[in-house]
Amino acid sequence: MGDARFALVAAVNDDGILASCLAASPDVVAGRLTITAMRGACNMAEAYNGGLAKVREQRGDVPLIVLFAHQDVYLPEGWLDLAKQRLAALTRAESDWMVAGPYGVRADGSHVGLVWDGGLGRELGMKGFGHAPVVSLDELLLIVRDEGGFAFDPQLPQFHLYGTDLVQSALTAGRGAFAVELPLVHNSQRVDTLSGGYTLAYRYARDKWRARLPIPTTICDLSANPLHLLRAKWRVRKVAKRTGKPASDAAELARLAGYGSEPGGSSPG
Numbered sequence: 001m002g003d004a005r006f007a008l009v010a011a012v013n014d015d016g017i018l019a020s021c022l023a024a025s026p027d028v029v030a031g032r033l034t035i036t037a038m039r040g041a042c043n044m045a046e047a048y049n050g051g052l053a054k055v056r057e058q059r060g061d062v063p064l065i066v067l068f069a070h071q072d073v074y075l076p077e078g079w080l081d082l083a084k085q086r087l088a089a090l091t092r093a094e095s096d097w098m099v100a101g102p103y104g105v106r107a108d109g110s111h112v113g114l115v116w117d118g119g120l121g122r123e124l125g126m127k128g129f130g131h132a133p134v135v136s137l138d139e140l141l142l143i144v145r146d147e148g149g150f151a152f153d154p155q156l157p158q159f160h161l162y163g164t165d166l167v168q169s170a171l172t173a174g175r176g177a178f179a180v181e182l183p184l185v186h187n188s189q190r191v192d193t194l195s196g197g198y199t200l201a202y203r204y205a206r207d208k209w210r211a212r213l214p215i216p217t218t219i220c221d222l223s224a225n226p227l228h229l230l231r232a233k234w235r236v237r238k239v240a241k242r243t244g245k246p247a248s249d250a251a252e253l254a255r256l257a258g259y260g261s262e263p264g265g266s267s268p269g
């Protein structure tokens with residue numbers, strides 16, 4: 001796979017965070033990945049479908065692997081080369097895959113992935129899974145195999161649950177969805193409320209996927225039982241809020257997490 005097959009799309013509402021995280025990723029700095037930045041959208045489908053239309057127009061008929069990334073994601077040194085290897089392996093093993101990401105949830109509700117979460121200040125997940133089938137993906141990075149017909153659901157309100165919606169769309173179309181071992185840094189702010197936008201998206205997704213409930217996600221089970229969302233709201237309220245800029249330098253976090261370093265390489269003293 002050549003670099004030209006990869007496109008990178010981001011919804012941006014804070015250029016400072018973009019500059020210190022996604023745009024500071026070595027593959028972006030080196031010009032191997034170019035960010036298509038979408039601003040001012042009213043929901044994630046508007047941003048991502050708009051970005052997708054742009055990259056399709058630029059690249060013509062080349063089948064693309066489109067990376068839809070949060071502005072607060074940092075792709076460590078060597079990430080694109082690792083992605084090529086891991087996605088080629090995924091394609092050999094699961095030729096019908098349509099969507100992938102570094103962190104997701106299996107059908108039994110267990111999480112699978114490997115991400116350094118800057119908001120929590122710790123690593124989430126575990127090494128060594130390679131790839132694993134999921135029913136939901138964390139939205140921090142969604143990898144879509146674009147063959148021309150795909151779009152995010154423009155009816156899904158706000159900026160939540162589009163990873164779950166995407167995975168469920170793939171699965172109902174008879175395609176595969178996988179967590180893939182591609183460690184990265186998510187320099188996230190803590191979610192401070194599940195009211196408002198989250199609840200609107202939750203209600204829409206719950207009704208849309210009624211026949212497939214419950215669907216576990218990283219935040220809250222999508223369920224006909226209202227207690228799941230109430231409990232998740234209560235949990236989130238208990239967690240101390242963080243505000244302002246990303247907690248730490250993304251490249252430093254990647255170094256501390258050991259992402260992008262050679263296996264068995266020496267660590268700086």
Ligand SMILES: [Mn+2]
Nearest residue numbers: 070072140188
């Ligand atoms: Mn984020």
